[in-house]
Amino acid sequence: MNPSSPVNSERPYLGFGLGLRPVHYEEILSNPTPPKVDWFEIISENYMIPGGRPLHNLDRVRERFPLVMHGVSLSIGSTDPLDRDYLKNLKALADRVQPAWISDHLCWTGAHGTNMHDLLPLPYTEEAIRHVVERVQQVQETLGRRILLENVSSYLTYKQSAMTEWEFLSEIARRADCLILLDINNIYVSSFNHEFDPLAYLNGVPAERVRQFHLAGHEHNGDIIIDTHDHPIVDSVWDLYAHALRRFGRVSTMIERDDHIPPLAELLAELDHARTRADETLAAPRVAAHR
Amino acid sequence: MNASEQPPLAQLLAEFRRHLLDQPSDIQTHIVDAGSVDAAGRLSVYANAYRSRLLEALDANYPELHKWLGDEEFRRIGQAYIEQHPSQHYSIRWFGHRLSEFLRATVPWNEEYSMQALADFEWATSEVFDAANADVVAIDHIASLPPPTWPTMRMQFHPSLRRRQLTWNAPPIWRALTRNETPDEPSETESPITWIVWRQAFAIYYRSLDVDESWALDAALNGANFAELCEGLCEWIDAEHVAARAAGFLRQWVQDGLITRVDA
Numbered sequence: 001m002n003p004s005s006p007v008n009s010e011r012p013y014l015g016f017g018l019g020l021r022p023v024h025y026e027e028i029l030s031n032p033t034p035p036k037v038d039w040f041e042i043i044s045e046n047y048m049i050p051g052g053r054p055l056h057n058l059d060r061v062r063e064r065f066p067l068v069m070h071g072v073s074l075s076i077g078s079t080d081p082l083d084r085d086y087l088k089n090l091k092a093l094a095d096r097v098q099p100a101w102i103s104d105h106l107c108w109t110g111a112h113g114t115n116m117h118d119l120l121p122l123p124y125t126e127e128a129i130r131h132v133v134e135r136v137q138q139v140q141e142t143l144g145r146r147i148l149l150e151n152v153s154s155y156l157t158y159k160q161s162a163m164t165e166w167e168f169l170s171e172i173a174r175r176a177d178c179l180i181l182l183d184i185n186n187i188y189v190s191s192f193n194h195e196f197d198p199l200a201y202l203n204g205v206p207a208e209r210v211r212q213f214h215l216a217g218h219e220h221n222g223d224i225i226i227d228t229h230d231h232p233i234v235d236s237v238w239d240l241y242a243h244a245l246r247r248f249g250r251v252s253t254m255i256e257r258d259d260h261i262p263p264l265a266e267l268l269a270e271l272d273h274a275r276t277r278a279d280e281t282l283a284a285p286r287v288a289a290h291r
Numbered sequence: 292m293n294a295s296e297q298p299p300l301a302q303l304l305a306e307f308r309r310h311l312l313d314q315p316s317d318i319q320t321h322i323v324d325a326g327s328v329d330a331a332g333r334l335s336v337y338a339n340a341y342r343s344r345l346l347e348a349l350d351a352n353y354p355e356l357h358k359w360l361g362d363e364e365f366r367r368i369g370q371a372y373i374e375q376h377p378s379q380h381y382s383i384r385w386f387g388h389r390l391s392e393f394l395r396a397t398v399p400w401n402e403e404y405s406m407q408a409l410a411d412f413e414w415a416t417s418e419v420f421d422a423a424n425a426d427v428v429a430i431d432h433i434a435s436l437p438p439p440t441w442p443t444m445r446m447q448f449h450p451s452l453r454r455r456q457l458t459w460n461a462p463p464i465w466r467a468l469t470r471n472e473t474p475d476e477p478s479e480t481e482s483p484i485t486w487i488v489w490r491q492a493f494a495i496y497y498r499s500l501d502v503d504e505s506w507a508l509d510a511a512l513n514g515a516n517f518a519e520l521c522e523g524l525c526e527w528i529d530a531e532h533v534a535a536r537a538a539g540f541l542r543q544w545v546q547d548g549l550i551t552r553v554d555a
Contacts, residue, residue: 045382050450051424053493073381079301086381111304115378116311117344117386118337120304127300156333157323160297195326223327226336 017254077108103148136176150181153227166204183214230259405477408461422451440555442518491548
């Protein structure tokens with residue numbers, strides 16, 4: 001693949017988006033005044049189906065809004081062969097949707113033919129880097145474009161890990177020439193679960209490769225934080241978002257909500273808060289992202 | 292632990308997978324025991340999430356069966372199904388596609404025939420929901436075909452069409468459950484009844500077929516032309532009435548939105 005442009009060209013910017021969820025179709029499509037959202041992110045697999053109402057609604061949303069595709073099943077870290085059927089269907093959906101970009105997670109989701117349907121952690125090793133880089137290159141070649149890889153929340157560390165998560169992510173992005181979807185909530189969750197400094201994470205990621213931010217809520221269980229996407233975003237994650245804005249500048253930002261999904265108005269208010277946070281942060285004198 | 296004891300990536304993932312599937316695994320020895328949660332506790336986050344996510348997916352695909360059975364029984368079935376049939380598809384949307392087959396084969400549900408039938412029927416409705424789209428032919432089109440072309444006429448059917456042979460009254464039970472009404476008691480017929488489920492625009496329809504229509508639909512799906520349908524229908528209908536009966540089926544199929552193409 002020849003990526004269409006050098007990665008250090010100006011970062012495309014979509015503004016503030018939400019995850020497209022079926023419970024909101026009606027409000028999005030029937031309201032004469034379009035909701036105040038700049039773009040939507042879809043879960044790719046939800047639309048990798050033969051036909052019916054979901055694809056019809058997707059087409060109608062696409063007529064009104066830019067979309068990006070976010071997958072959960074690429075399983076880029078798996079040691080099973082890449083699923084060619086999956087990639088073919090992913091590409092067909094991309095041809096239909098014409099997304100601004102396509103993302104998935106830096107993780108594995110299955111092995112030995114079994115799909116675990118979870119974002120499972122990889123060991124941070126040179127072997128895993130080489131393995132993932134080769135697969136990202138194959139995927140990018142198939143799709144004819146760079147993909148974004150997202151950092152996942154994790155709950156354990158492998159003994160064999162030989163570097164930090166952000167070193168692992170950054171090295172893969174550089175070697176595979178892919179882009180990064182930085183999930184601010186996941187950085188926060190993992191920094192608590194593994195006791196690292198989230199600002200070190202932000203400072204360790206190559207700014208020119210960051211194309212998108214995710215924001216989400218989580219569940220704090222005292223000893224461990226679980227990435228549940230079922231609550232509003234907490235203050236500490238908003239603060240980390242402000243740090244990320246100072247470090248990376250304007251980056252397309254969206255809010256993920258996958259459970260206990262509130263009415264659209266509530267998410268739009270949360271998205272407005274993200275706008276305000278971004279405007280205030282970026283208007284303020286620039287300070288280094290250090291404690 | 293020295294470097295030679297570190298498993299290669301493939302082996303590490305295989306151990307992790309075995310752990311999630313509740314099979315013997317040494318994955319715990321490769322996890323850092325640090326902070327306030329030990330390695331076993333950290334692994335259990337993943338094991339719990341694995342099962343609860345698949346149970347959620349099963350609930351999404353079988354909401355009416357879930358209502359009918361109640362939480363406890365549905366969960367018991369779900370857990371057993373997850374152990375027996377881990378997901379092999381990249382999309383969780385297809386998780387549960389073997390549930391009725393699983394129930395038929397598994398004690399103590401292997402004699403719960405109405406439960407099996409409801410699972411079977413509900414899965415058919417879920418397949419219909421997002422089956423491929425296709426344009427259907429209008430009744431005017433059929434009416435405009437010159438009579439000499441009728442005998443060789445073959446039909447193509449909508450990709451959403453699903454057929455089920457049921458001896459239990461699962462469809463009315465399913466309908467009552469979707470409306471949050473009290474369903475009828477399960478009841479059995481002497482011989483199986485053919486039900487068809489399909490989509491017209493975006494609405495799901497279903498109905499039962501008489502035995503001759505069931506045969507004719509089967510034959511038409513297998514490529515029989517109109518003359519062959521008439522010939523076969525002679526088993527149930529007098530020869531003088533058979534063409535009218537077959538034409539009646541065809542008209543009904545067109546009105547149902549089941550026919551996408553007629554090749555004369």
